[in-house]
Amino acid sequence: MPISPRLGPEAAAANMADYKPRYTPQEALIEANRCLFCFDAPCIQACPTGIDIPSFIKKIANGNPTGAARTILTANVLGASCARVCPTQVLCEGACVVLDREGDPVKIGRLQRYATDYVAEKRISILKSSTSKSGKRVAIIGGGPAGLGCAAELAQRGHSPIVFEKKPQAGGLNTYGIAYYKMAPQVSLDEVEMIKSLGVEFRCGIEVGKDVSISKLDKEFDAIFVGIGLSGSPKLGIPGEDLPEVLDALHFIEQIHSQALHTVPVGSRVAVIGGGNTAIDAATQARRLGAHQVVIVYRRTREDMSAYEFEQELAKVDGVQFLFNVVPLEVLSPDAGHVTNLVMARASSTNGKVEVLPGTEFAQPFDMVIKAIGEQKQATLLKKLFPKLELDKRGVVVRNADTGQTNLPKVFAGGDCANGGREVVNAVAEGKKAARGIHAMFVGQKVSGPVQASRLGVKGAPPIGSGFDKPIRVPELEEEYFARKKK
Amino acid sequence: MADLSINCAGIKSPNPFWVASGPPANTACQAHRAFEAGWGGVVWKTIGDPIVNVSSRYSALNLGQARMVGFNNIELISDRSPETNFKEIAEVKKRWPHHAVIASLMVDTRENWHDFVKRSEDAGADGIELNFGCPHGMCERGMGSAVGQNPKVAETIVGWVMEVAKIPVLTKLTPNITDVTFAARAAKRAKSDGISLINTINSITQVNLDNLVPEPFVAGLSTHGGYCGPAVKPIALNMVQSCAADPEVQLPISGIGGISNWRDAAEFIALGATSVQVCTAIMHYGFRIVEDMAEGLSDYLDSKGMKSVNELIGKAVPTLQKWETLDLHYKRLASIDYDKCIGCNLCYIACEDGAHQAIALVSPNGHGLGPGRVPGKPIPEIKEHECVGCNLCSLVCPVDNCITMVSVDTKRPKMSWSDYQAKVSRGEMQPIPPHP
Numbered sequence: 057m058p059i060s061p062r063l064g065p066e067a068a069a070a071n072m073a074d075y076k077p078r079y080t081p082q083e084a085l086i087e088a089n090r091c092l093f094c095f096d097a098p099c100i101q102a103c104p105t106g107i108d109i110p111s112f113i114k115k116i117a118n119g120n121p122t123g124a125a126r127t128i129l130t131a132n133v134l135g136a137s138c139a140r141v142c143p144t145q146v147l148c149e150g151a152c153v154v155l156d157r158e159g160d161p162v163k164i165g166r167l168q169r170y171a172t173d174y175v176a177e178k179r180i181s182i183l184k185s186s187t188s189k190s191g192k193r194v195a196i197i198g199g200g201p202a203g204l205g206c207a208a209e210l211a212q213r214g215h216s217p218i219v220f221e222k223k224p225q226a227g228g229l230n231t232y233g234i235a236y237y238k239m240a241p242q243v244s245l246d247e248v249e250m251i252k253s254l255g256v257e258f259r260c261g262i263e264v265g266k267d268v269s270i271s272k273l274d275k276e277f278d279a280i281f282v283g284i285g286l287s288g289s290p291k292l293g294i295p296g297e298d299l300p301e302v303l304d305a306l307h308f309i310e311q312i313h314s315q316a317l318h319t320v321p322v323g324s325r326v327a328v329i330g331g332g333n334t335a336i337d338a339a340t341q342a343r344r345l346g347a348h349q350v351v352i353v354y355r356r357t358r359e360d361m362s363a364y365e366f367e368q369e370l371a372k373v374d375g376v377q378f379l380f381n382v383v384p385l386e387v388l389s390p391d392a393g394h395v396t397n398l399v400m401a402r403a404s405s406t407n408g409k410v411e412v413l414p415g416t417e418f419a420q421p422f423d424m425v426i427k428a429i430g431e432q433k434q435a436t437l438l439k440k441l442f443p444k445l446e447l448d449k450r451g452v453v454v455r456n457a458d459t460g461q462t463n464l465p466k467v468f469a470g471g472d473c474a475n476g477g478r479e480v481v482n483a484v485a486e487g488k489k490a491a492r493g494i495h496a497m498f499v500g501q502k503v504s505g506p507v508q509a510s511r512l513g514v515k516g517a518p519p520i521g522s523g524f525d526k527p528i529r530v531p532e533l534e535e536e537y538f539a540r541k542k543k
Numbered sequence: 544m545a546d547l548s549i550n551c552a553g554i555k556s557p558n559p560f561w562v563a564s565g566p567p568a569n570t571a572c573q574a575h576r577a578f579e580a581g582w583g584g585v586v587w588k589t590i591g592d593p594i595v596n597v598s599s600r601y602s603a604l605n606l607g608q609a610r611m612v613g614f615n616n617i618e619l620i621s622d623r624s625p626e627t628n629f630k631e632i633a634e635v636k637k638r639w640p641h642h643a644v645i646a647s648l649m650v651d652t653r654e655n656w657h658d659f660v661k662r663s664e665d666a667g668a669d670g671i672e673l674n675f676g677c678p679h680g681m682c683e684r685g686m687g688s689a690v691g692q693n694p695k696v697a698e699t700i701v702g703w704v705m706e707v708a709k710i711p712v713l714t715k716l717t718p719n720i721t722d723v724t725f726a727a728r729a730a731k732r733a734k735s736d737g738i739s740l741i742n743t744i745n746s747i748t749q750v751n752l753d754n755l756v757p758e759p760f761v762a763g764l765s766t767h768g769g770y771c772g773p774a775v776k777p778i779a780l781n782m783v784q785s786c787a788a789d790p791e792v793q794l795p796i797s798g799i800g801g802i803s804n805w806r807d808a809a810e811f812i813a814l815g816a817t818s819v820q821v822c823t824a825i826m827h828y829g830f831r832i833v834e835d836m837a838e839g840l841s842d843y844l845d846s847k848g849m850k851s852v853n854e855l856i857g858k859a860v861p862t863l864q865k866w867e868t869l870d871l872h873y874k875r876l877a878s879i880d881y882d883k884c885i886g887c888n889l890c891y892i893a894c895e896d897g898a899h900q901a902i903a904l905v906s907p908n909g910h911g912l913g914p915g916r917v918p919g920k921p922i923p924e925i926k927e928h929e930c931v932g933c934n935l936c937s938l939v940c941p942v943d944n945c946i947t948m949v950s951v952d953t954k955r956p957k958m959s960w961s962d963y964q965a966k967v968s969r970g971e972m973q974p975i976p977p978h979p
Contacts, residue, residue: 082943089608093828111834118804120839 057394059301059321059424062346068317071344075237075370076140076166084170088117091162094153099164102151104485105132109148109164116167122180124171129182133208134201134247134484136176137230139169140239142481143333145366176246185255186214192498195220195277197264197441200228201480202283202471204251205487206460206494211254213495218257218277220264228285230480232310235337237344241313265441274466279494281460282438282453282469283487286431286477292329296387301395305330305338305428312341323424325349327398328376329384330428331361336368338426339376351377351420353384353398356405381405383412387425398422434473442467452476459503460490468494545844546851547837549583551817552737552795553711554670556583556643559812559840559852560833563799563820564589564647564672564715567830569621571631575638580830581837584643585635586739586820589620589674590628590659591649591686602748602758604774613775614823615746615768617759619680620649625659629666636667645713649674649686653703660708670710672797673701673735675726676717676742678769688742691717694729701733713797716740716782718775723782727792738786739797739820741779743769772823776801780814787815787860803832805839812852813859871963872955875932875948877901877925883945884922890936890946891923901929902936 063071079087091113099109108127115124128135144150144165152161175182192215196203199221207217225231230244252258262268273280289304291297301323311320326347328339331354339350352371354361357380361368371378381403388397402416435451446454446463453462453469460468470486472478489503496503547558561584562568562577569588577585596618604613621628629646636644646663648671650656663671675697677687690696701714714730716723718741727738745767750757757765779800786792798816802808803824811819824832840852849855879890894902904921923936937946958966966972 080943095829095831111831114832115835115839118835118839119806120835120842122842123835123838126838 057391057423059323061319062322062324063318065316065318068320068345071346072236072312072317072341074240076169078173079166079170084116084121084167087163087167088113090154091117092153098151098153099148102147103132104147104479104481105138105488106485107131107135107148107168112171113162113164113167116171121171121174122182124167125175125180126182128168128171129175132481132484133183133205133251133488134230134480135168136172136247137201137234137239137244138481138484139165139172140243141230141234141479143364143366143479146364147479147481176250181250181253183208183212183250183254185211185253188214189216190214190498192216192278193218193276194279194281194494195264195273196281196283197273198228198283198285198471198473199223199226199248199258199260200283200285200471201230201483202285202474202487202490203228203281204248205484206281206283206468206470206491207256207487208251208254209488209491210494211251211256213491215495215498216255216257217281218259220262220268221258221260222263224261226258226260229306232313233306233334234313235309235341236312236317237340265437270441278466279497280467281487281490281494282442282462282467282473283471283483284434284437285472287434287437288431289427289429290432292384292427292429294384294386296389296395299387299389299393299395299425301423302387302425302427305334305426306431308338308426309334309341312345317345320345322347323395323422325422326351326424326426327384327420327422328352328426328428330354330430331356331363332428332430333363333367334430335426335428336363336371336376338428340371340374342424342426343374343376347424349377350375351379351422353379353382353400355381355383355403355410356408357381360405360408383410384425385412385417388419395423395425396421398425431472431477433476438473450476455490456493458489459493459496460486461493461497465497545841545849546853547583547841549817549852551711551797552670552713554584554643554645554713554818555641556669556818557641558583558837559808559816559818560584560836561586561643561645561797561818561820562825562830563822564674565822565826566616566618567822567825568647569623571635574631574635574644577825577830577833578635578639578642581833582642582830584645584669584818586645586647586672587621587628587632587668589647589649589677590625590663591620591681593624594619594622594680596622597761599759599761602768603772604748611823611827612773613746613748613770614772614826615743615748615759615770617679617761617766617768620674620677625662629662632663632666632668636669643669645670645672647672647674647715649677649681651684651686656700656703657707660704664708664710668710670713670736671704671708672713672715672739673704674715674742675700676715676740678717678719678743678745679767688717688719691715691726691742692720694725697726698729698733701730701735705734711736713737713739715742715799716786717742718744718778718782718800722785724785724789724792727786727789727794731792731794735794737795737797737817738792739799740786741775741782741800743771744775744778746770771801773801773803773807776807776810780810783811783816784814784860784863787857788863803827805836805843808836809840809843809855810859812855813857814863815857815860817853817856867960869959870957871960872953872958874951874953875934876927876930876951877932877936878947878949879923879925880945880947881922883942885942885945886920886922887941888921888923889939889941893935893939898933898935899929899931901926901931 093110097110112124112127148164149161155161194217196219199219210217226248227244322345326342382400383403386399397419399419402413433451453474455462455469468490470490471483549559564586574585600618603611606612646668648659675691681687682689714735783798796816797818798811799820808819891902905924907922940946
């Protein structure tokens with residue numbers, strides 16, 4: 057049987073509604089007053105964009121939400137979407153000292169959403185394009201978070217960025233690839249509009265390398281920023297993979313974001329293959345769109361899953377089931393070319409190596425299979441576009457971490473194609489860093505100072521934004537500390 | 544962006560935010576940091592004959608989760624030599640020519656006052672603040688609040704200062720006095736250029752119930768400390784407004800007392816202050832708090848269409864009048880939004896036991912389905928004929944905008960107490976019968 061939509065418009069909308077709704081002013085005030093306003097706050101260190109979090113929370117507490125939004129957006133132009141999609145539990149909120157004191161951190165993400173929603177709703181424009189124009193043009197390849205971060209920063213510094221985006225809308229995974237109940241695509245599109253208002257030009261539906269050549273970009277632009285992200289899932293390499301009900305997770309999520317919720321086809325029994333956060337997103341959304349049974353099939357153990365624990369919890373609450381140490385072998389389709397069963401086998405995994413245990417094969421009825429086995433690196437495309445561009449073993453662009461500059465002096469990179477696949481907030485930070493690198497190249501100076509310097513002039517303060525690429529906790533130091541304490 | 548620059552009694556600064564005379568204004572290095580963070584002025588920790596301090600020195604009032612709602616100290620004036628202080632003022636002025644540095648002074652004899660005023664001027668200070676306010680230690684030696692509490696003495700000393708001063712002089716007033724306007728008028732008579740208020744209030748913040756010694760503890764004893772912090776703001780606002788409204792005072796005011804954020808600052812300015820001074824909030828969070836103060840005030844002025852902070856100065860002064868001018872015919876009633884009511888019924892018990900018995904608990908028929916309400920639990924209902932519009936229920940209600948006070952059109956023209964007295968005496972109306 058082919059799959060079809062399962063819920064009416066109201067039920068679909070209700071299931072996909074914001075899972076963490078916006079705080080009321082009073083809720084925001086109460087939460088903001090839990091913040092201790094730490095000086096060298098660890099949450100700032102934990103934020104890749106180095107938002108001065110205690111300052112923005114203090115501003116909310118003092119009845120200055122506009123100022124709070126200013127603190128957020130000057131550091132991170134995608135502050136509104138990051139407020140919703142950041143894994144705050146492992147970033148700012150994971151580092152919050154109140155977590156140590158009370159076992160429950162200040163809800164930084166939700167407060168950030170409160171402030172950014174306030175200015176978005178009141179149409180208060182925070183960021184301004186530079187009044188003086190340098191005349192320098194920068195081609196931004198890819199309109200995702202990295203490209204947006206880069207373009208917004210360049211526009212504010214007086215340069216003219218033009219974003220080339222393959223899809224009909226900019227925003228990248230923020231527009232097409234976030235679980236709907238975390239963020240509706242409109243939030244991302246509003247951010248794109250805001251960045252447009254800074255003077256950034258968007259050319260959507262244009263694929264670089266196909267519709268426009270690199271040599272043309274090279275000729276017409278003073279610099280190029282590459283933020284092309286990753287490409288789709290690799291092949292599972294099992295029979296039946298090409299059946300119409302076998303979908304790539306990102307493709308499934310993209311459907312949810314590009315058509316009315318109640319028109320998205322979903323199976324009754326859905327298998328999601330993979331153990332990452334995207335697998336969770338696909339599984340929970342399949343459930344919320346009416347699937348009766350959703351099973352995450354993962355070839356290793358629960359501990360090996362790369363999905364965050366709080367994401368796994370979310371899936372359990374949604375009634376998603378898990379099969380661990382199980383490998384898919386074949387998608388069966390006796391029913392006129394449609395999925396009916398998934399044949400699987402038990403597997404052992406030692407040191408990350410998975411081995412199928414012979415004789416343990418079993419079949420379970422499913423009418424939809426979603427693949428969420430990670431995205432591929434863009435090595436082929438990158439090599440095609442820039443034959444001399446240096447890539448590492450993984451197929452990831454090698455670039456200077458502070459400036460984003462690659463081995464080709466005019467070409468800068470950031471985001472998933474340069475970090476191998478991380479969070480939205482990493483991408484936007486890297487885009488911004490690359491913009492600073494490009495600006496430095498234009499004006500013939502070195503990049504200096506932190507990404508964000510809200511606490512101007514407080515001498516001796518740790519460099520804001522230094523949390524970039526650094527862990528929040530240092531287990532060795534903690535061990536040492538407790539050992540010393542014992543003595 | 545509204546213009547935040549001010550001129551307070553001839554002392555110019557890029558914004559109205561000054562670090563008040565106290566521990567945060569003790570050294571050049573602190574002044575540099577303050578200016579780097581965005582403060583517009585620094586009133587130096589009071590310079591005088593170097594003193595010797597005790598340990599410990601501070602104590603606080605915590606309320607629930609909120610720390611340092613009130614704060615007191617028994618620290619004296621600067622324990623550094625006048626030479627060091629004046630040398631550092633000169634250094635700071637050199638680096639920050641457009642920021643305000645004000646020397647706070649406290650000495651005894653006429654000669655010493657003359658000497659310290661001149662040395663302040665030589666150091667390049669933009670103004671002088673006379674510390675007539677410290678309520679601990681120094682007053683026992685005939686200085687500080689001992690001066691401020693006696694308008695005659697204060698007038699004499701301000702007079703000595705004005706004999707020689709070439710830079711603006713602010714007289715800092717103590718709140719430990721029955722009516723602060725008497726002291727303000729004394730400063731005015733002696734030709735002080737402006738006043739700053741309030742200094743700290745005599746206080747004991749807490750008694751340690753284990754050893755029965757109040758805090759701060761000094762070898763088994765304690766002493767009265769100067770009280771400050773957010774808790775003193777209402778007292779300070781009252782005194783600032785009293786001076787601003789007094790026809791005999793009419794001096795520029797630097798407002799002090801519990802200012803922690805831009806809202807507090809805006810309120811002081813609206814009640815007549817030109818500059819505002821902050822100490823306790825800096826002691827709690829550091830100089831960085833000025834960022835939100837400047838940004839918040841500027842955004843607020845923009846939202847009100849004011850181009851400069853000067854437009855806000857004293858805007859709320861005339862709306863505070865004597866009780867006898869208030870309209871006896873104005874009426875407010877409490878109104879409960881049952882969609883917001885969480886069912887704590889604190890409004891009921893507050894009104895029933897603590898005010899005017901104007902709220903009933905009734906069956907929730909028809910409404911009362913606010914968040915968290917147990918079905919069938921009685922809900923509060925305003926007895927409109929009993930409600931005097933006192934505000935108490937709306938003050939105790941823990942939910943924003945759940946109980947609002949709604950103005951009622953009484954269809955009666957304005958009548959103040961004075962009007963009422965005149966009408967009764969002219970026989971135009973009968974006296975209003977007493978409440979049953």
